[in-house]
Amino acid sequence: MKTNTSVQKVAQCLRHDITYGNFKPFKHLKEAEVAKKYNVSRVPVREAFRMLHYEGYLDVIHNKGCFVKKISNDYIIQTATVYKLLVPVILEKAIPKYTKKTFERADKVLNKIEQCKNFSEVGYLIWEFAKIIYTPSGMPFTVSIFDDIYRQSVRVLNEFFETRENALFKVKAHKEFIELCKEKKTREAIIHWTEFVGQMETLVINRKDFSKPIINKAS
Amino acid sequence: MPKEKKKNNTVELIARQIREDITKSSFKSSQHLKEGYFVKKFGVSRVPVREAFRILHSEGYIDMIPNKGSFVKKITKKDIEEIALIYKLLAPVVLDAAIPNYKKSTYKQIEEIIIKVEHCKDFSEVGYFLWEFAKTIFGPSKLTFFLELFDKMYRNNIRSLNEIFEASEHKQYDTSDHREFLRLCKLKKKKEAIDTWTKHISKIESLNLKLRSN
Numbered sequence: 001m002k003t004n005t006s007v008q009k010v011a012q013c014l015r016h017d018i019t020y021g022n023f024k025p026f027k028h029l030k031e032a033e034v035a036k037k038y039n040v041s042r043v044p045v046r047e048a049f050r051m052l053h054y055e056g057y058l059d060v061i062h063n064k065g066c067f068v069k070k071i072s073n074d075y076i077i078q079t080a081t082v083y084k085l086l087v088p089v090i091l092e093k094a095i096p097k098y099t100k101k102t103f104e105r106a107d108k109v110l111n112k113i114e115q116c117k118n119f120s121e122v123g124y125l126i127w128e129f130a131k132i133i134y135t136p137s138g139m140p141f142t143v144s145i146f147d148d149i150y151r152q153s154v155r156v157l158n159e160f161f162e163t164r165e166n167a168l169f170k171v172k173a174h175k176e177f178i179e180l181c182k183e184k185k186t187r188e189a190i191i192h193w194t195e196f197v198g199q200m201e202t203l204v205i206n207r208k209d210f211s212k213p214i215i216n217k218a219s
Numbered sequence: 220m221p222k223e224k225k226k227n228n229t230v231e232l233i234a235r236q237i238r239e240d241i242t243k244s245s246f247k248s249s250q251h252l253k254e255g256y257f258v259k260k261f262g263v264s265r266v267p268v269r270e271a272f273r274i275l276h277s278e279g280y281i282d283m284i285p286n287k288g289s290f291v292k293k294i295t296k297k298d299i300e301e302i303a304l305i306y307k308l309l310a311p312v313v314l315d316a317a318i319p320n321y322k323k324s325t326y327k328q329i330e331e332i333i334i335k336v337e338h339c340k341d342f343s344e345v346g347y348f349l350w351e352f353a354k355t356i357f358g359p360s361k362l363t364f365f366l367e368l369f370d371k372m373y374r375n376n377i378r379s380l381n382e383i384f385e386a387s388e389h390k391q392y393d394t395s396d397h398r399e400f401l402r403l404c405k406l407k408k409k410k411e412a413i414d415t416w417t418k419h420i421s422k423i424e425s426l427n428l429k430l431r432s433n
Contacts, residue, residue, distance in 0.1 A: 075363070075364060078362055078363070078364040078365060079364055081312065082309065082364065082365065082368065085308050085309060085312070086305065086308065089304060089305075089308065138297065139301045140298075140301075141298070141301055141302055141305065141372070141375075142301060142305060144371075145305070145368060148367075148368070
């Protein structure tokens with residue numbers, strides 16, 4: 001995401017302050033105050049608000065202003081339910097259409113995620129990975145639903161990987177999924193991915209577990 | 220009901236005319252719709268034409284391609300099958316949560332919308348009534364994310380629903396499944412009600428596919 005640097009700076013600071021609880025849920029964020037705090041003009045603040053609203057960090061209420069959003073478990077459960085219902089259907093259509101290029105692109109994004117040190121980029125990279133594995137399905141409406149889900153989850157994913165003990169994101173489950181696809185084991189790949197999504201959901205909901213190592217206990 | 224209608228009559232007039240021309244195949248699939256043509260035809264500025272295009276885009280009538288213009292949307296067999304597949308997967312989950320929350324007022328609302336659909340003579344309104352029906356039966360689930368998703372699905376398929384009505388005999392939308400659904404809900408037969416609705420989705424799918432094959 002290459003945008004204006006002062007916008008990026010403000011967005012970054014806001015994400016950090018929200019993730020670490022310096023700004024509590026429902027706090028009213030005023031443009032002028034934020035501009036003063038980060039020593040910038042109001043223009044980039046407005047743009048950063050727009051970005052963070054898009055990523056699920058802020059609620060924008062018409063004629064009232066911007067507020068730190070409280071992530072509700074109910075919403076996470078709903079998006080996970082939709083996700084789990086749709087994943088088998090879309091992957092069944094998508095996996096047989098993967099080409100060499102698909103695998104190359106997937107590997108590239110996974111490498112990027114592994115090397116990513118900036119937690120506010122992880123969410124976008126994981127979303128990019130999702131686009132690579134779902135788009136070949138040729139199901140544009142379903143792909144757009146996944147886009148909606150990921151867009152709303154950028155914050156959840158960012159925070160998930162930031163607050164884990166090891167801030168570097170492990171993409172073990174993703175790599176295993178890609179390996180199974182390469183071996184043409186479509187059914188196994190789908191089961192593997194659905195299980196992973198279920199584990200993610202549980203971990204995200206039980207936020208206190210954030211400090212524990214991620215999934216795949218067996219390995 | 221479509222808010223746009225009250226906002227601007229010129230816009231709605233243009234939108235209505237284009238809907239009709241698309242439905243009756245006066246405009247063919249993938250045909251380029253030029254703003255200038257409608258500006259001349261209706262003797263208006265570009266502003267209401269553009270607004271009408273926007274409405275038709277949201278209803279699934281046209282594709283708007285940046286730097287290229289607006290085109291009559293081509294609805295493929297694959298598109299129809301995809302929507303039906305997704306709808307059939309998600310509807311049972313939402314209805315399962317919604318039906319136990321129905322109150323007397325919900326039944327009354329459902330009944331009223333069915334009557335509206337049955338009395339509707341204007342093909343470009345029927346899609347909106349059916350969307351309203353969907354909101355009423357799914358809304359009590361309070362599953363906001365699912366509801367947003369269904370809203371998007373209905374909005375993008377207003378055209379298909381309108382066209383099924385237009386192609387129906389005696390210009391009457393068949394509400395027998397809607398009535399059966401309501402009857403079963405009142406009898407607290409949740410499972411049967413959900414079955415009825417799932418079958419209804421398949422029925423709409425095959426009507427839609429038949430329409431596209433001609």
